[in-house]
Amino acid sequence: MFSFLADPTAYVALSTLVVMEIVLGIDNLIFISILSNKLPEGRRQKARWLGIGLALILRLGLLSTVAFIVQLTEPLFEAFGDGFSWRDIILIAGGLFLVWKATREIHHSVDPVDHKDTMVGNAVSITFGAAIFQILLLDLVFSVDSIITAVGMTDEIGIMVIAVVAAVAVMLLAADPLARFIEANPTIVMLALGFLLMIGTTLIADGFGFHVPKGYIYAAMAFSALVEFLNILARRKRQKDAALHGDGGTVA
Structure with a gap:
């Protein structure tokens, strides 16, 4: 699987894909960071590491079924003159979830009365299991998008594996500092929620065939x-x- 290491040109593809996977992991990391901050102090790091670990497992699991992943891009049905694949459906569903989640949190953050379920402040309004479940849902969406991107850039499974592991390692290193920075600066929370809203909208647009670079x-x-x-x-x-x-x- 790692025979490509003898080919110098493979390192160009590897470095490009590593950067791409790290960039794609930013979306996932922002969601994990702000959601884990809603948990009690002693369980936040565990939730972040578990969420990122699940992301790695999902990505490596999807890589073991590359042939199946490629089929996810094949149209299942047509609507409004466009074909929709399983990938499109997953992106649209994930985008809708992100838009709903971000909108709900923004509402609770700015509502002076109903502030019990906000990501701002130290209020604990979510259970550990619920946090992991929501992280797992978004891990699946971002993992599918990540692996399909990797498949489109190279045919070498070894390159994909190294790129995915490197990206997840960077996520692990950045998760705790990012979460602490977000917690220490409440205005950053609102900015991060705005990012999630934009990312969700982009996923929906991508699912409907409107690709935003x-x-x-x-x-x-x-x-x-x-x-x-x-x-x-x-x-x-x-x-x-x-x-x-x-x-x-x-x-x-």
Whole structure:
């Protein structure tokens, strides 16, 4: 399976696919991070690691059935003049779930009355089993999309396996710092929910045959994250200046 290692050109395909898999894993990681933050402190890391582990198992399991995965792109029926495959149905269902979940959380976050089930703050409003079930559902959607992308880029199973394992390893390393950063900055939660809303809409559009280049999506996410990062720096500077001014006033 790893005979391709003797071919220098295979490393170009491998590095390209590793980067692609890591980028595709960002969506999955954002959802896992903000959902796990709703759990009690002692169970959050376990939920994140279990969710990412399930993502790895699903991806490797799907790789063992590449012939079946390829068939998922074959049209099952036609509607509105377009053919729909199992992949399209999975993407549409996953996109609808993401849009529903993100919209629900945004509603609870901004509603001054009904705030018991929000991702903002320390309120625990979901059980461990429910969190893992929701993570598993999205793992399946993102895994199918990830493996179909990998199949479209190379025929070497070994390259796919290495790329998937590398991407999941990066997710494991980034999961805890990302979750802590999101928890420490409530405005980031709203931004992440906006990302999930956009990702869900993109999945639905892709399922209906309207492909949106991933580069545009991640460029928009990166720009929004940069703006929010600058806002955080400005807010911290104002707080620091206010504290110094207060101290100075006290001394005077």
